[in-house]
Amino acid sequence: MLCPYCKGEIPDDAKKCMNCGEWVDPAYRKPQNNEQQGCLAGMFELFASVTWFALLLIIAGIAVYLFLDWNGLVN
Numbered sequence: 376m377l378c379p380y381c382k383g384e385i386p387d388d389a390k391k392c393m394n395c396g397e398w399v400d401p402a403y404r405k406p407q408n409n410e411q412q413g414c415l416a417g418m419f420e421l422f423a424s425v426t427w428f429a430l431l432l433i434i435a436g437i438a439v440y441l442f443l444d445w446n447g448l449v450n
């Protein structure tokens with residue numbers, strides 16, 4: 376039969392394509408998540424990392440400001 380992914384010739388009872396390495400048998404393939412769910416999860420992860428980065432920047436900014444203030448460099 377032909378591999379559905381790379382169209383290479385593989386044995387009829389093959390579970391994995393030896394040409395492209397894809398699992399031909401659906402039972403062996405990773406469960407495919409809903410595309411939108413995956414996208415949402417990715418966006419949430421990005422949002423979370425951006426939020427943490429912003430938080431760190433703010434904390435660093437406050438620390439620098441306090442340090443300068445403590446040294447009398449800001450007013």
Ligand SMILES: [Zn+2]
Nearest residue numbers: 378381392395
């Ligand atoms: Zn293949």
